[in-house]
Amino acid sequence: MTQQLTVLSSPEADAGGGVPQVISSLPVSLHPTDGAGSDLVAVAGTPGWTEKALESIEAGARGVMVIRPSAADVTALRDRAEASGVPVVLDTEWAHNPAVAAAAPRFAAVNDENSLLEARVNAPVGVDVDQVLLAQLALIRAAVDPVVSLSHARRNRHGYDALAHLASGARASLSAILSDALPSSATLRIIKPRDAVTLAVPASETAAPGRVTVSGPDGATLLPTQWESAHRAAWRRLHALAEAGEACEDLSSFAADVAIVTGGRPEAAGGRG
Amino acid sequence: METKTSSTLGVGILGAGPVTQAIHLPTLSRLRDVFHVAKIMDVDPAIAESVAGRVGAAWTTSMEDLLADERVQIVVVCSPHQFHAQQVIAACRAGKQAVLCEKPFAMSQAEAEQIAAVSQETGVPIIVGAMHTFDPGWLAAKEHWGDLVETTHTIRYSIVLPPNPRFEDFATEVITRPESPRQDRRDPDVAAGMVRGGIMGLAIHDLPLVRAFCPDFTDLEVLSCQVPDPSGYLLNLRVGERNVQVFGINTQSWEPEWTFEAISNTASLRIDFTPSYVQAGSATATISRGGKSEVYGPYLANGYESEWRYLADLARGKAAPVDVTGLIHDLTFALEIADTASAAVRATTSTKEASL
Numbered sequence A: 001m002t003q004q005l006t007v008l009s010s011p012e013a014d015a016g017g018g019v020p021q022v023i024s025s026l027p028v029s030l031h032p033t034d035g036a037g038s039d040l041v042a043v044a045g046t047p048g049w050t051e052k053a054l055e056s057i058e059a060g061a062r063g064v065m066v067i068r069p070s071a072a073d074v075t076a077l078r079d080r081a082e083a084s085g086v087p088v089v090l091d092t093e094w095a096h097n098p099a100v101a102a103a104a105p106r107f108a109a110v111n112d113e114n115s116l117l118e119a120r121v122n123a124p125v126g127v128d129v130d131q132v133l134l135a136q137l138a139l140i141r142a143a144v145d146p147v148v149s150l151s152h153a154r155r156n157r158h159g160y161d162a163l164a165h166l167a168s169g170a171r172a173s174l175s176a177i178l179s180d181a182l183p184s185s186a187t188l189r190i191i192k193p194r195d196a197v198t199l200a201v202p203a204s205e206t207a208a209p210g211r212v213t214v215s216g217p218d219g220a221t222l223l224p225t226q227w228e229s230a231h232r233a234a235w236r237r238l239h240a241l242a243e244a245g246e247a248c249e250d251l252s253s254f255a256a257d258v259a260i261v262t263g264g265r266p267e268a269a270g271g272r273g
Numbered sequence B: 001m002e003t004k005t006s007s008t009l010g011v012g013i014l015g016a017g018p019v020t021q022a023i024h025l026p027t028l029s030r031l032r033d034v035f036h037v038a039k040i041m042d043v044d045p046a047i048a049e050s051v052a053g054r055v056g057a058a059w060t061t062s063m064e065d066l067l068a069d070e071r072v073q074i075v076v077v078c079s080p081h082q083f084h085a086q087q088v089i090a091a092c093r094a095g096k097q098a099v100l101c102e103k104p105f106a107m108s109q110a111e112a113e114q115i116a117a118v119s120q121e122t123g124v125p126i127i128v129g130a131m132h133t134f135d136p137g138w139l140a141a142k143e144h145w146g147d148l149v150e151t152t153h154t155i156r157y158s159i160v161l162p163p164n165p166r167f168e169d170f171a172t173e174v175i176t177r178p179e180s181p182r183q184d185r186r187d188p189d190v191a192a193g194m195v196r197g198g199i200m201g202l203a204i205h206d207l208p209l210v211r212a213f214c215p216d217f218t219d220l221e222v223l224s225c226q227v228p229d230p231s232g233y234l235l236n237l238r239v240g241e242r243n244v245q246v247f248g249i250n251t252q253s254w255e256p257e258w259t260f261e262a263i264s265n266t267a268s269l270r271i272d273f274t275p276s277y278v279q280a281g282s283a284t285a286t287i288s289r290g291g292k293s294e295v296y297g298p299y300l301a302n303g304y305e306s307e308w309r310y311l312a313d314l315a316r317g318k319a320a321p322v323d324v325t326g327l328i329h330d331l332t333f334a335l336e337i338a339d340t341a342s343a344a345v346r347a348t349t350s351t352k353e354a355s356l
Helices: A011-017 A019-025 A049-058 A075-084 A098-108 A129-143 A230-244 A250-264 B018-029 B045-055 B063-068 B081-093 B109-122 B136-144 B165-171 B188-201 B207-212 B303-315 B324-348
Strands: A005-008 A030-032 A040-044 A063-067 A088-091 A116-123 A147-156 A159-166 A171-178 A185-191 A196-202 A211-216 A219-222 B009-014 B035-041 B058-060 B074-077 B098-101 B126-128 B154-161 B220-226 B231-239 B242-250 B257-263 B267-272 B284-289 B292-296
Touching: A005 A230, A011 A019, A011 A040, A011 A063, A019 A030, A019 A230, A040 A049, A040 A230, A049 A063, A049 A075, A063 A230, A075 A088, A075 A250, A088 A230, A088 A250, A098 A129, A098 A185, A098 A196, A098 A211, A116 A129, A129 A147, A129 A159, A129 A171, A129 A185, A129 A250, A147 A171, A147 A250, A147 B220, A147 B231, A159 B220, A159 B242, B009 B018, B009 B063, B009 B081, B018 B035, B018 B045, B018 B165, B018 B303, B035 B045, B035 B063, B045 B058, B063 B081, B074 B081, B081 B098, B081 B109, B098 B303, B109 B324, B126 B303, B126 B324, B136 B267, B136 B284, B136 B292, B136 B303, B154 B207, B188 B231, B188 B324, B207 B242, B207 B324, B220 B324, B231 B324
Parallel strands: A005 A030, A005 A040, A040 A063, A063 A088, A116 A171, B009 B035, B009 B074, B035 B058, B074 B098, B098 B126, B154 B242
Antiparallel strands: A116 A185, A147 A159, A159 A171, A185 A196, A196 A211, A211 A219, B154 B257, B220 B231, B231 B242, B257 B267, B267 B284, B284 B292
8 A cells, every 4th residue: 555655845846846736646645744754855956955955864854856956966965865775866857757768668779879869958048058958868868878978069048069979879969949939848869770769758847748759660659648747757756765765876877967067068178169 | 745835934854863753844744834844855865755755845865955945945954963053054045034953053152153143144044943942831931930030049950861762752653763872971981971962962952941040151160060870960050149950861761851940039930841752732830939839831832833933933024033142152051061061070080980
C-alpha cells in the first residue's frame, strides 16, 4: 500500500514547481504540511539551494525535491545525501516528462558514433542561459546519453548554438532560442539513413504530452501519449525513492553537467561569443 | 500532344534531365492556356527526342539551334551548373522575351555580373528558379509578417531530403538520372565537396529567404560546419546580428521535411514547404505572436506554377522584372557560405569525422 508522505514547500518552490497542484494530483501519496519534520522538502533552485537542501537533510527529511536548479557546487550536498541515503531529485524543465523515458530505448537503437543528435530548446526571453543549458543536458542524459564534451559556436542574449559529443561517440548540435513567441519546449532528434527518432517535450508545468515518433521503412509510429506533467512525474519518482529508502544519482549527474557548462563557456574555451 | 497556338508562349528548354522531366513539363501541362513547349535541347539525342516527343515539341542537340528558333520565346536553362551563365547570356543575346535559369544561375560573382550586364544591355528579363521565393505560402507570410525582418534574431532552415526519385516518380516517368555514388565523408576533399555541393545544390533553394531576413548579409561568419552521416551539412552562421543555422541531410527515408523559421523576441514565422518535384500545393506559413497564431495556406498552386505565371507576365510586359542586383546578392551570399564552409571542413576534417 502506498505510504503517504508529508511535503514542506516554500512560496518560491510553489511558484517554480507548481507544488500545490502536484500534491493535489497525488492525494494518496503526498500531503502538504507547514510544520517541521516533514518527510519531503521542496527547495527552489535559486542561488543558495544546496545549503537549503543540506539543512533539510540534516533536519531529517527523507527526500528533497529541487525545483529548476541553477548551477552550483553540489559536492557537500551530494556527500551528505549519499551518506544518509536521502534521495535528492532535481526537477529540471524537461527530463522528467514521461515521454523521455519512453523515448530512451528508441534513441538507444540509433545512438552510435556515426549519429548526430539535434537538440533544441525554446525558452522565454531573459531566462538564465546556463540554467537552460543544464536542463537541456539533463534531458539529453535522460533520453539519449550524457554529453561528455561541449563547445559553443555562439552564445548571446538570444540563446546559443553548441557542438558536443555524447558518451557513445555520437556528435550533437545543441541550440537554445529565447523568444516569447514560442512556448517553452524541447526537441531531440536523431536521423539515420533509414530510421529516425524524434522527441518533443512541452514545458514542465503542463500535462500536455511529450511526443515520441519513431520512423522507419514501414512508416512512422507515435508512441502512446502520457498526459502527465514533468513536475508530477518527478514527485512520483521522489516518493518512490523515499519510500524505498534509496538515494539517486541526480546530484552526481548534475555535477558532471555543471562541469560541462562551465568548461563550454566561450570565455573558458577561448571561443566566440 | 501539346496545343500550339500563337496565343501561347513558346518555351525552349536547354537540358532534358530529371528537373525538366519531373518539374517543368508537368508544371507547363497545368498552364496550357499560357505556354506550349516549342523545342527541347539535350546533348544526348535520344533523351532530347524522347522528352520532346512527350509534349509534341521539336528537339535538337544544339543550343545555337534552339536559340535561333523563332518559335522559342522563353528559354529555360536546366543544364548542369557550369553551363548556366554562358547559356543565360546566349539566350539574352538571342533576343528572347524572358529567361528562367535553374539555380544557381552562375557559379561565380564574375559570371553573375556578366549576366546582369547582358540582361541590362539586351533588356531581356531573367528569373532564377528558386521556386520557394514564388511560393504562395511565402508570399502570404511576406504580406503579414510586419516588422519581423527588422526584429528577427534567429533563423533556422532545415531540410530532411529523401532520395529525389521518390518524388520524381510521382511527377513523371524519368528516363535518365545522374549517378550519385556513396562517398566517405571522413575524406577531407569529399567532405568539402559535400558541403559545397550541398549548399549550391540544395541549401541554395532558400538562401534567398534567409538573406531576406539578414539585412547585413555581407557581414558573414561561419561559426561551425559539420557533415552529418551519410551526407549533408550543418552550419552555424553569424550574419550581421542574426544567428543562423542551416541544416540539410540526405537520407534513404520516405519522410521529407523542409522548414524555414525566423524568430524574434515577440514573433515567429515558420514555413513548412511541400517536397520538390510533386505538384502538392503551396507551403503553409504560421506566424505566432502574443499567444496567437495565424496560418496561411496551403494554397492549391505551388512555387513552380507561380514562377511560371510570373514568367508569362514578364514576357508579356505585364510584370516588373526581378531586380538582377538582388539575384547577384543571392548568389554572392550562397557562394560566400559555400566557399567558407567547405574550406573550413577541408581544413579540419580528420580521419575520424568531418567537423569544425
